[in-house]
Amino acid sequence: DAGVTQSPTHLIKTRGQHVTLRCSPISGHKSVSWYQQVLGQGPQFIFQYYEKEERGRGNFPDRFSARQFPNYSSELNVNALLLGDSALYLCASSLVPDNSPLHFGNGTRLTVT
């Protein structure tokens, strides 16, 4: 079975631009979470979706938004990019949304210049 797949793997954007990151969960997993990992730190929770509904939101500005599709894949959108948004964006899927181990994808490395 394929693991969690994310696209693109790398992205370079300019301040003020918009970006869309994509994630396909492991087959059978209905919950998708997004995390931001800045170099040298642990992943920080951004969003969790389950059955297309937002189940949780971390301490990120409204420039960050996400959605989940009927096939359980997900998109993370970031508007008005700032230099500080440069990070590894990790998508993780799990069977259920609560207290389940997370299966992470390889991430999207976003660089904002």
Added chain:
Amino acid sequence: GQQVMQIPQYQHVQEGEDFTTYCNSSTTLSNIQWYKQRPGGHPVFLIQLVKSGEVKKQKRLTFQFGEAKKNSSLHITATQTTDVGTYFCAGHAGGTSYGKLTFGQGTILTVHP
């Protein structure tokens, strides 16, 4: 908000030596998970602890969850070069936090052959 702290930040050992990383949460956790991230990779789930005082072993790795469910530790016996990476603890607060995992900042382990 909930904070999870890990110590030490770095640990350099000779191959064959033991290694321990400690994790402390500012709040009581419903469960704690441990992940390993190799350089350039993504976090990979190692184990989940749920019960107060729980101890679990995976070959040379021993995981403990404190009696108060606010701290945890990972001990590796006789480290090998394959143990190199960053070890993260991540806690679930439970309740309305749903599936949000709060990660510690990680302990970077280097093993000298």
